[in-house]
Amino acid sequence: MKDRIPRRRFVQAAAGSAALAWLGSGQAPTLFSAEAAKPALLGGTPVHQGGWPGWPGWRTAWESPILDVLRSGHWSSAGGGGRAAEFEAAYAKLLGAAGCVATASGTTALLTALHVMGVDAGDEVIVSPYTFIATYNVVLMHKALPVFADTDPATLTMDPASIESRITDRTRAILPVHIYGMPCDMDPINAIAKKHNLAVVEDACQAWLAEYKGRKCGTLGDLGCFSFQNSKHIASGEGGAVTGNRVELVDRCHAFHDCGRAHGTFKGRGCFSRGSNFRMTHYQAALLLQQIDKLVTETQRRRENADYLTAGLKQIPGIQPARLPENSRAVWHLYPFRYDPAEFHGLSRDKFMRALSAEGVPCGGGYHEQYYDGLLDEAINSRGFKRLFSAERLKAYRESFRELSGNRTVCQTTVGLFNTLLLSERSAMDHIIEAVRKIHAHSAALAKTS
Numbered sequence: 001m002k003d004r005i006p007r008r009r010f011v012q013a014a015a016g017s018a019a020l021a022w023l024g025s026g027q028a029p030t031l032f033s034a035e036a037a038k039p040a041l042l043g044g045t046p047v048h049q050g051g052w053p054g055w056p057g058w059r060t061a062w063e064s065p066i067l068d069v070l071r072s073g074h075w076s077s078a079g080g081g082g083r084a085a086e087f088e089a090a091y092a093k094l095l096g097a098a099g100c101v102a103t104a105s106g107t108t109a110l111l112t113a114l115h116v117m118g119v120d121a122g123d124e125v126i127v128s129p130y131t132f133i134a135t136y137n138v139v140l141m142h143k144a145l146p147v148f149a150d151t152d153p154a155t156l157t158m159d160p161a162s163i164e165s166r167i168t169d170r171t172r173a174i175l176p177v178h179i180y181g182m183p184c185d186m187d188p189i190n191a192i193a194k195k196h197n198l199a200v201v202e203d204a205c206q207a208w209l210a211e212y213k214g215r216k217c218g219t220l221g222d223l224g225c226f227s228f229q230n231s232k233h234i235a236s237g238e239g240g241a242v243t244g245n246r247v248e249l250v251d252r253c254h255a256f257h258d259c260g261r262a263h264g265t266f267k268g269r270g271c272f273s274r275g276s277n278f279r280m281t282h283y284q285a286a287l288l289l290q291q292i293d294k295l296v297t298e299t300q301r302r303r304e305n306a307d308y309l310t311a312g313l314k315q316i317p318g319i320q321p322a323r324l325p326e327n328s329r330a331v332w333h334l335y336p337f338r339y340d341p342a343e344f345h346g347l348s349r350d351k352f353m354r355a356l357s358a359e360g361v362p363c364g365g366g367y368h369e370q371y372y373d374g375l376l377d378e379a380i381n382s383r384g385f386k387r388l389f390s391a392e393r394l395k396a397y398r399e400s401f402r403e404l405s406g407n408r409t410v411c412q413t414t415v416g417l418f419n420t421l422l423l424s425e426r427s428a429m430d431h432i433i434e435a436v437r438k439i440h441a442h443s444a445a446l447a448k449t450s
């Protein structure tokens with residue numbers, strides 16, 4: 001597809017369009033013929049062929065440590081030690097955290113952290129609405145109300161300016177989400193928490209190795225929570241972790257995830273305290289220990305490719321890559337950008353995504369406005385919630401979803417590229433940019449067809 005037209009013709013075709021900006025820039029990607037080629041959705045040849053890396057990948061070298069666990073007969077991490085403890089130490093070191101507790105999932109990591117930070121029945125937790133549904137559910141499971149802060153359309157994360165007006169005398173914690181591996185602006189969030197004496201639990205379930213001002217996500221609040229579910233960048237089928245900088249808090253998490261058994265500095269009352277069984281098996285830990293180096297190398301590759309994509313895509317009118325907080329680095333569980341149909345002759349986002357997929361670039365629309373799905377109605381209409389909250393509070397709560405205008409914008413205008421695309425060669429990034437340019441060049445024709 002590339003270099004099929006002579007440079008002079010390309011320059012003519014590109015004149016007046018943003019493509020020309022590349023010609024003078026130091027890091028110009030390969031020239032291409034976006035304006036000349038017919039969109040794949042209208043019968044043209046797809047820009048990208050040959051597919052993308054699959055997920056998850058595994059290596060033969062991982063087999064023997066897993067077999068060792070099998071043959072040891074020591075499969076459960078109850079009682080401590082073994083591969084699970086080794087993984088906890090390695091993951092804490094990787095993040096620069098004081099401690100880590102390996103859990104059965106990201107969801108159970110969040111449940112643990114919220115309990116340890118004192119979230120109780122009838123409390124309120126300020127949550128980012130733009131997230132996987134588990135972030136809502138863990139608050140509800142504690143019989144607390146997930147009160148949504150708004151989303152900043154420029155960053156796709158919790159807008160710190162929207163937090164304070166949502167604090168009530170019931171608010172106990174703030175639960176920001178580093179969505180798609182993009183760090184939230186944690187300094188203002190932590191400052192508000194400190195001012196109002198609130199806990200901060202980071203949902204870092206998509207943010208392994210993401211950085212904010214020189215520190216890793218998951219070490220920026222009181223406790224951080226990670227997921228190692230099958231689709232995540234470091235995966236053991238199911239799995240998770242809680243991390244933190246205060247050993248005393250991490251020990252309490254350990255106790256809670258191990259049926260409430262005393263652990264380390266947390267002695268309980270000499271007997272069980274409240275807790276559950278949220279333990280990781282040694283099989284999962286053995287699998288995760290093998291992947292730390294892989295996570296580090298792949299993160300580097302995703303970052304380099306994401307930076308290259310951002311430089312290319314932001315030249316195209318109507319495409320706005322996400323803004324990161326100053327001095328921070330994302331890890332891109334999804335590569336998102338905001339799409340403006342007005343710059344594409346009114347081509348709807350859905351149609352744009354269909355056209356992009358047809359070019360061989362798989363993409364999706366990200367999260368929708370999940371608070372209208374009925375999950376929260378079911379919760380607040382339950383016997384328990386009606387006992388715990390006044391009818392006025394629940395009514396005002398339900399009505400407050402309408403105020404989430406930033407989140408609505410994000411839900412309606414975001415397009416996300418799946419993270420395995422970022423593990424491809426640099427030439428494949430050129431294909432992505434070329435595909436979007438092609439759709440832009442032909443948006444009038446695309447918008448006319450059904």
Ligand SMILES: *Cc1c(COP(=O)(O)O)cnc(C)c1O
Pocket residue numbers: 105106107108131132134135177179203205206226227228229238239240
């Ligand atoms: C994956 C994920 C979770 C839940 O993790 P599980 O391991 O699937 O329980 C929570 N929050 C976010 C943002 C996630 O992406």
